[in-house]
Amino acid sequence: MTTTREEILKRIRSAKGASSPEQAASAYAGIERGYQSSASLARKEILHLFEDRLHDYDANVYHAGASGVGEVVAGILSGRGVHRVLVPDGLPSEWQQGAEFVVDRGFSSAELDGFASVMTTATLGIAETGTIVLQTAPGQGRRAVTLVPDYHLCILPAGRVVETVVEAMRLLESTKNIPTTFFSGPSATADIEMTRIKGVHGPRFVDIVLVGEE
Amino acid sequence: MSRIPLDPRTAPPFQAAAKALLGDAQLRKNVRHATDVIQNKRRKLVEEKQDWQLLRESARQIRAHALQHLDVYLDEFERNFTRAGGTVHWARDAAEAQRIVVGLVKESGSSEVIKIKSMTTEEVQLNNALEAAGIHAYETDLAELIIQLGEDQPSHIVVPALHKNRAQIREIFRRTMNLPDLGDKPADLADAARRFLREKFLRVKTAVSGANFLIAETGGICIVESEGNGRMCLTLPDTLISVVGIEKVIPRWQDLEPLIQLLPRSATGERMNPYNSLWSGVHPGDGPRAMHVVLLDNGRTNVLADSEGRETLQCIRCAACQNACPVYRQTGGHAYGSVYAGPIGAILTPQLMHMEHSQTLPYASSLCGACYEVCPVKINIPEVLIHLRNKVVEQNGWYTPESLAMKAVAAAFRSERRFRAAQRLGRIAESPLVKSEKQKFSIVGQKQTGNTGWIGWLPGLLGGWTDTRDLQAMPEETFRDWWEKRGKA
Numbered sequence: 001m002t003t004t005r006e007e008i009l010k011r012i013r014s015a016k017g018a019s020s021p022e023q024a025a026s027a028y029a030g031i032e033r034g035y036q037s038s039a040s041l042a043r044k045e046i047l048h049l050f051e052d053r054l055h056d057y058d059a060n061v062y063h064a065g066a067s068g069v070g071e072v073v074a075g076i077l078s079g080r081g082v083h084r085v086l087v088p089d090g091l092p093s094e095w096q097q098g099a100e101f102v103v104d105r106g107f108s109s110a111e112l113d114g115f116a117s118v119m120t121t122a123t124l125g126i127a128e129t130g131t132i133v134l135q136t137a138p139g140q141g142r143r144a145v146t147l148v149p150d151y152h153l154c155i156l157p158a159g160r161v162v163e164t165v166v167e168a169m170r171l172l173e174s175t176k177n178i179p180t181t182f183f184s185g186p187s188a189t190a191d192i193e194m195t196r197i198k199g200v201h202g203p204r205f206v207d208i209v210l211v212g213e214e
Numbered sequence: 215m216s217r218i219p220l221d222p223r224t225a226p227p228f229q230a231a232a233k234a235l236l237g238d239a240q241l242r243k244n245v246r247h248a249t250d251v252i253q254n255k256r257r258k259l260v261e262e263k264q265d266w267q268l269l270r271e272s273a274r275q276i277r278a279h280a281l282q283h284l285d286v287y288l289d290e291f292e293r294n295f296t297r298a299g300g301t302v303h304w305a306r307d308a309a310e311a312q313r314i315v316v317g318l319v320k321e322s323g324s325s326e327v328i329k330i331k332s333m334t335t336e337e338v339q340l341n342n343a344l345e346a347a348g349i350h351a352y353e354t355d356l357a358e359l360i361i362q363l364g365e366d367q368p369s370h371i372v373v374p375a376l377h378k379n380r381a382q383i384r385e386i387f388r389r390t391m392n393l394p395d396l397g398d399k400p401a402d403l404a405d406a407a408r409r410f411l412r413e414k415f416l417r418v419k420t421a422v423s424g425a426n427f428l429i430a431e432t433g434g435i436c437i438v439e440s441e442g443n444g445r446m447c448l449t450l451p452d453t454l455i456s457v458v459g460i461e462k463v464i465p466r467w468q469d470l471e472p473l474i475q476l477l478p479r480s481a482t483g484e485r486m487n488p489y490n491s492l493w494s495g496v497h498p499g500d501g502p503r504a505m506h507v508v509l510l511d512n513g514r515t516n517v518l519a520d521s522e523g524r525e526t527l528q529c530i531r532c533a534a535c536q537n538a539c540p541v542y543r544q545t546g547g548h549a550y551g552s553v554y555a556g557p558i559g560a561i562l563t564p565q566l567m568h569m570e571h572s573q574t575l576p577y578a579s580s581l582c583g584a585c586y587e588v589c590p591v592k593i594n595i596p597e598v599l600i601h602l603r604n605k606v607v608e609q610n611g612w613y614t615p616e617s618l619a620m621k622a623v624a625a626a627f628r629s630e631r632r633f634r635a636a637q638r639l640g641r642i643a644e645s646p647l648v649k650s651e652k653q654k655f656s657i658v659g660q661k662q663t664g665n666t667g668w669i670g671w672l673p674g675l676l677g678g679w680t681d682t683r684d685l686q687a688m689p690e691e692t693f694r695d696w697w698e699k700r701g702k703a
Contacts, residue, residue, distance in 0.1 A: 004304040008460065008511045012285045015519035021290070024283035028465055031275045034268040035472055053485065106499060109416045109450045129486035142500035143449045143491075147442065165486070166471045176432050176467045177298070179497055182474075182490035187442035190482065191357040191373060192380055192400040193244075194251040200356060200404050201411065202442025202489065 037170075039163035046127045046163045047210070053130025057185025058198050059206040066212040069155060073119070074098025076153060076207055086115040086149060088141025095119070095155055104145050112148040118203075119153040120146055123175075125161035126168045131184045132156065132208070133168060135175060143179055152203040157211045219339045220367050222567050225551020227574040232549040241377045245369070245546040248376035249537040255483025256534065256588070263479065269472045274592040276469045277528035280461075281518065287430040287463045288509065294433025298495020300505040305338075305457075307512050312343035314508050315422065315455055319349050322453040322504070324420040328411075330437065330444045331355035332424030333371060333531060334457045334510055336553040337566075340422070351422070352414050354443035356407050363390040369547030370555065371533040372481050377546045411443065421447035421502070423456045426530070427473065428463040428507070434494040435507070436470065438477060438487040445489055454502040460509050461518075461527040473530065476590035480532040513566035522601045526561050528591045533558075535585035535595060541578055550575060557585035561598045569605055576602035615675050634694070641688050644669060648687040 002010075013019075039046060051061045064072040074097040077085065084100045086107075102115070120140050124133040132154060134140050146152055162168050172180065187202030198204060225231065235241060260266055280287055292302045303318075305311035311334075319327055327344065329335065329351050341351045341362075353362040357375035361368055364386040368374035375383070384398040387406050396406055423444070427436040435456060437444050448454055464473070470492075478484040496505050517523055536542050536556030547555030552563040552572060560575040576599050579585075585595040607617070626636040648667040669685040671677065679685060 004306050004310065008304050008306060008509070008515065009285050009288070011511065011515035012288075012460070012518060015515050016282060016284070016521075016524070019283040019286050021286050024279075024286040024465070027279060027283065031272065031279060032268075033272050033471070035265040035272055035475075036268075037471075057488075113412075113416055126486070131486045136497060136500045143445065144500075147445050147449055165475050169468065169471045169474075173467060176434065176492075177494050179493035179500055180491075181445065182486065182492075184484070184486045184488050186488075187440070188488050189356050189404055189441045191355075191360070191375055192383055192403055194248050194373075194376075195400040197400050197404045200408055200441040200443065201354070201415070201446055 035166065036164060037166040039167065041127075041163055047158055047161060049163070050125055050127035050130065050161050051210070053127065054185070054208055057130050057188075059130070059185050059208055062207065062209045064155075064209050064211050069095045069209065069211055070097035072209055073153065073155070076209070077117075080117075080151065080205075080207075082117045082151065084115070084117070085153070086112070086118040086145055088120055088139060088145055090138025091119065091121060092139070104141055109144065109148065112144055115149045117151040117153065118145055118149040119155070121155045121157075123160065123180075124168050124171060125156050126165055126182075127161055127163045129165060129184060131165075131168075131182050133172065134181045134183065136179045137175075143181055146181070146183075147202055150199075150203055151205040151207075153207045153209070155209045155211060161210075218367070219336070219342060220548070220551055220553050221339070222552045222563050222572040225572070228549055228551065228572075228578040229574060231551060232545040232578070235545050235549050240379070240382075241546050242544065244377050244379050246543055248370075248373060249543050252373070252483055252537045256479060256537070257483075259479045259483050259485060262485075263475070269476055270590055270592055273472045273476050273530075273590060274528065276464060276472070277530070277591050278525065280464050280469075281524060281527055283465075284460065284463065284518065287465055288460060290430040290465075291428050291433055291463050292509075294431065295428075295495055295507060296433070298433045300433065300495040300507060303506060303508045305508050305510050305512070308338035311338045311457055311508055311510050311512065312340060315340060315457065316343055316347045316349065318453070318455050318506055319344065319420055319422075320347070322420045324349070324418065324453070326350045326352065326414075326418045327420045327422050327455075328352050328354050328414055328418045328447050328451065329358070329421065330423040330439065330447045331358045331374070332422070332457060333553060334424045334459055335422060336368060338457065338510065338512060340457065352411070352418065354411050354414070354447060355439070356404065356441060356443075359407055359411070360386060363387070367548055368553055370536060371531050371553075371558070373533075377548075411446075415443075415446040415450055419451050420453045421451040421455070423447060423454065425456050425458045425462055425507075426477070427470065428458060429465075429467055429470070429492075429494070430463055431466045432494045434467070434492060436474075436490065436492050438474070438490045440482070440484075440488040442489060445491055448491060448493075449501050452502055453504045453506075455506045455508065457508045457510055460511055460514050461529075477530055477532055480534040480588065480590040513568060516568055517562075517565040520565070523561070523565050523598055525593050526558075526565060526598060528593050529558055529562065530591055531558075532590055534588040534590065538584040538588045540580055540582060540584070550578065557595045557599075558593070561593075561595055561602060564602055564606075569602070569609060573606045573609075576600075576606060619675075637688065637692055641690075644687055647671060 077098045122132045189200045344351045360375040369377040478487045542556040564572040626632045647669045667687045672680045
């Protein structure tokens with residue numbers, strides 16, 4: 001008896017002829033990639049663009065020098081009236097100032113729901129789209145911690161901001177098996193009369209701290 | 215909360231369904247408004263990308279290449295996804311996909327599932343199959359929730375509830391969520407949905423999704439969305455089941471470079487989707503403990519076999535063609551009788567149905583080319599439409615009234631004597647039907663020229679032509695007659 005798998009593969013092969021990994025590889029090499037792949041702006045302009053795009057998506061942007069992150073964090077948290085913050089393992093302790101910080105110990109979904117705020121760092125920022133890339137890594141945690149709380153404070157060293165999506169994808173190439181989440185601003189929907197509504201299921205409020213430039 | 219799904223096998227012909235929908239002024243207004251907004255945003259953000267045409271060309275080549283070597287890449291995806299701790303299943307058709315998913319949900323020990331908006335699960339009518347097996351499915355995309363609670367049908371690939379306005383949505387939520395005092399601001403409605411769904415996200419242990427791309431090289435899955443409901447479904451439950459068309463596979467991680475740039479700008483006029491999730495298999499301590507992908511054929515290999523129709527499978531479901539289509543913008547999605555509405559639906563649905571159903575869809579187009587112009591992967595939809603019209607004619611054979619009429623016309627055209635006789639007869643036959651120039655134009659106040667009139671109504675089968683347009687009456691004197699008279703003078 002042939003399995004469904006064999007039957008579908010047979011249908012595919014009879015539809016367009018069988019192919020081999022070698023044939024696929026040699027044809028693949030011929031695919032044109034003429035699109036923009038590297039930065040076209042100066043460093044300063046890239047950071048400005050990133051900030052503009054983040055504002056477009058209703059995220060707030062703050063700045064801090066390499067040694068002053070904790071102070072800036074404390075200021076933001078007190079301004080928002082936040083007293084208790086969830087953090088993943090591996091987040092620099094000197095950043096954790098101005099509130100009670102609770103390290104994620106693999107909390108259940110219901111326990112995560114008990115946290116209104118989370119603070120993490122991120123792998124990358126993409127200026128042209130105002131996007132931040134999170135991965136399952138120290139300081140960033142598992143995917144659920146940046147999803148369930150309503151407020152996300154993200155600390156990103158400015159040196160990790162690139163201009164184009166393509167640059168970002170190439171930097172991520174070496175860690176492409178790790179769960180990776182791109183986010184651009186807070187959760188949003190435009191399903192009701194195309195009016196953009198900030199925040200539906202993910203964090204409704206996002207603040208970014210850009211840490212010192214080289 | 216079950217509803218009657220859009221089913222190409224039982225749907226009325228497009229022209230009949232469209233005629234009924236054209237009478238719904240509210241629906242047309244809602245559809246027009248939504249597509250206008252998306253198109254304007256899209257235009258602005260596409261103009262921003264200097265390399266847009268290069269991105270399109272690259273994406274077209276990637277998608278065509280993946281289809282040309284589909285057997286190789288599916289095999290590679292299966293190997294890598296399995297190695298990463300996932301399980302791959304294969305489904306020949308809708309019934310088999312339903313059986314597999316129902317079985318997996320039961321195995322997971324759950325009698326409820328949360329769902330990310332997914333066209334493939336709509337296509338195989340999964341919710342009804344789950345319901346029949348005693349499993350309740352909750353749609354978690356706001357628009358899909360509106361559709362589900364309103365016992366409605368999706369009208370658009372990306373924004374399924376764009377045919378409903380806020381007042382209509384408020385009524386649905388008030389009734390089904392028992393919120394008599396609900397306001398009608400979009401933010402009130404979104405907030406109600408947030409509260410309604412949060413409890414489900416935290417409680418339900420099994421999720422069902424589709425996928426935007428499968429990455430062969432990593433055994434990876436890519437899901438893009440905006441609300442975060444997708445992240446909830448694929449992150450919090452213990453079991454995740456993704457139903458994915460076999461055409462969704464791409465060879466390498468690198469191929470996402472153009473695709474994730476083209477998709478958001480084309481779909482909703484965003485520079486990037488608010489959320490893109492990318493991962494491969496199971497990751498200890500992060501996300502579901504069991505992960506299944508159901509690779510769905512359901513007619514796709516049939517499309518692949520037709521070298522002229524094959525490019526249909528390049529589609530990345532952005533719906534830019536829907537928003538740009540003058541026909542869709544008048545009727546909305548329900549007239550297409552398929553979850554895939556608009557130009558892409560007009561070519562995809564009949565092919566998935568082995569050209570046995572939805573035969574009127576290839577005619578649901580003005581062939582204006584707007585769909586081709588906006589398609590991020592350059593599917594030549596007008597050309598495929600014409601190709602499919604040919605197939606429909608071939609399949610219907612030579613004994614339809616239309617082909618008999620064409621035969622009669624051909625016979626008349628082959629002989630000068632018969633042609634002239636037909637012209638004389640035609641002038642006599644049409645005379646009672648011709649409106650005068652004055653009748654036709656006095657309303658719009660156009661300049662009256664010549665003395666020939668228009669025909670607005672033809673009897674019997676010919677009425678199909680004049681249902682949607684006027685026909686110019688025959689000239690009182692033909693060119694031949696005039697030429698001969700001139701020679702004699």
